[in-house]
Amino acid sequence: MTDTSLPRIRLILGLTGGVAAYKAAELARLLMHDGVDVQAVMTRSACHFVGTATLQALTGKPVLTELWDERLPNGMAHIDLSRNADAILIAPASADFIAKLAHGLADDLLSTLCLARDCPLLIAPAMNRQMWENAATQRNIDMLERDGLTILGPGSGPQACGETGIGRMLEAYELAESVRAFFEPRLLQGKxxxxxxxxxxxxxxxxxxxxxxxxxxxxxxxxxxxxxxxxxxxxxxxxxxxxxxxxxxxxxxxxxxxxxxxxxxxxxxxxxxxxxxxxxxxxxxxxxxxxxxxxxxxxxxxxxxxxxxxxxxxxxxxxxxxxxxxxxxxxxxxxxxxxxxxxxxxxxxxxxxxxxxxxxxxxxxxxxxxxxxxxxxxxxxxxxxxxxxxxxxxxxxxx
The missing domain is CATH 3.40.50.10300 (CoaB-like)
Incomplete structure (x- = not known):
């Protein structure tokens, strides 16, 4: 039984290239269980880490990867998708994609969709600790926060490269909780x-x-x-x-x-x-x-x-x-x-x-x-x- 205490949320789940993309499958499952309508969009790099078939099976919808997708009316996914979404969540958000967002670059479906959106954008960074701590990444994060984006994480712990530190993407259950929390009315604000x-x-x-x-x-x-x-x-x-x-x-x-x-x-x-x-x-x-x-x-x-x-x-x-x-x-x-x-x-x-x-x-x-x-x-x-x-x-x- 799903959570019916809130109106059904329509979410675009964007995946960029990174080992943490495997967590997105569990995230999609949890969101669907929680009553969220999920549309997955993947960059070409993300497809090297997790298959589109996995996300399609979990969400019940074709996964979109190309800017000009013939399955969509008029082929303009970057416009149509965001107009029908309550929010976009990028998980994982790589250092490269964060830089694109900060500087308004749009060279694929996901980055173009983010630039053309009229809904909130949440990102879950995932990268090596030194990439996260790099001054350029921190400048980009500061810029995105000033632009009103919601930054979820990152967490700290063992990383795929063998190092330990901040930069891990939050766990799937934490991100699913964050999505629900984002849409909850703040009835107890200040309490x-x-x-x-x-x-x-x-x-x-x-x-x-x-x-x-x-x-x-x-x-x-x-x-x-x-x-x-x-x-x-x-x-x-x-x-x-x-x-x-x-x-x-x-x-x-x-x-x-x-x-x-x-x-x-x-x-x-x-x-x-x-x-x-x-x-x-x-x-x-x-x-x-x-x-x-x-x-x-x-x-x-x-x-x-x-x-x-x-x-x-x-x-x-x-x-x-x-x-x-x-x-x-x-x-x-x-x-x-x-x-x-x-x-x-x-x-x-x-x-x-x-x-x-x-x-x-x-x-x-x-x-x-x-x-x-x-x-x-x-x-x-x-x-x-x-x-x-x-x-x-x-x-x-x-x-």
Whole structure:
């Protein structure tokens, strides 16, 4: 199921010559999965690194490579394509192509298309570290930024030439996120959002512990949606197997006490606090430094309550706008509303634990002072964007 929270984006994906062109295939796949309409355009040099058949299979459209293409009406691809596109993304953008853009050169389909465009242009540089650091490249990048282009990356790390440094094209998932973020309405511009996600792990001994079931997917989706809406986001996460969204502050924790300490340190500057983490309610009073050996007999484990992070945040003298989550197994709305009132929350998000934990999609019920707002089943990122819009709407009314 694709992300339908935004109008369908029509994107021209331009590929120039470089080893990083192999990432463009995965990028096209991710964009298509995200509901983006992709038209690939390749330079002749790019065709040496990845075949047109690959991009055609992924996008469902013929890949364009020549300025005078007989498959297009009147053969003027450089005019027709950009008039029907919401944006152009060049990934990878080689040093040579960046120089062309900076100086207005147009000697092939892709460069001519960029010069004739009337839509935004985003580029993802990819080159050797010394080529990136060269004064000429930096002058060209500065010129493009002044011209209003969006520069995505580059990243730093091992390069195909065997060297290590800045110049790597961003990974496909980072670029796909950047495209979606580019088109998101900036509903939370200027806001600072603190999000907790995932479970906490409470040690019993050196190898055993207590934890709630939580994949962290909902919390990470909310962090991404808030970032895409223009907020400065701090994501505090317990142990999960997820890649943190890019372009936000990420803080990894293990136990509830760890999470409490980080939240207390960050919350004074937060405008919005979204408590999604499945924090363990209890922890062991005594933790063994060694593995407790099995004896075949019963053992007694004495537990003590962990501090309620959400209640702490909501009870602050100058509390941020607090959003809680309630994963229930029965009497969903009754139990969730009781939790909201007990903690005096402006907004609480409720779902059925047995349907939501670990899944890619879920139903949500939002509970606030105005009543109940049902969000039908959708991917968690779609639900996160709906939630962000609801939060922004509530804040606007209360302003």
């Amino acid at each position: 600072r959002v603190l999000v907790t996600a995932g479970p906490t792990y409470e040690a019993i001994d050196a190898v055993r512990g207590i934890m709630n079931l939580s994949s962290g997917k909902m919390g990470y989706a909310i962090a991404r949606a808030a970032r895409d809406a223009g907020a400065e986001v701090i994501l505090v996460s317990g142990p999960v197997c997820l890649q943190p969204p890019s372009a936000l502050k990420f803080l990894s924790v293990t136990s509830a006490e760890d999470m409490v300490a980080v939240v207390k340190n960050e919350i004074s500057q937060a405008d919005i606090f979204v408590s999604v983490a499945a924090v363990a309610d209890y922890r062991a009073i005594r933790v063994s430094g060694q593995k407790i050996k099995k004896t075949g007999s019963n053992i007694t484990l004495e537990l003590t309550p962990n501090q309620d992070i959400l209640a702490y945040a909501a009870g602050l003298p100058h509390a941020p706008f607090c959003v809680g989550f309630a994963a229930e197994t029965e009497n969903l709305e009754e139990n969730a509303e009781a939790k909201r009132r007990k903690k005096r929350l402006p907004l609480l998000v409720a779902n059925l634990a047995q349907e939501a934990i670990g899944s890619e999609e879920c139903e949500l019920t939002l509970l606030d002072d105005s009543g109940r707002h049902f969000l039908p089943e959708a991917p968690k990122l779609v639900q996160a964007r709906r939630l962000v819009k609801h939060i922004a709407s509530m804040q606007k009314k209360n302003a």
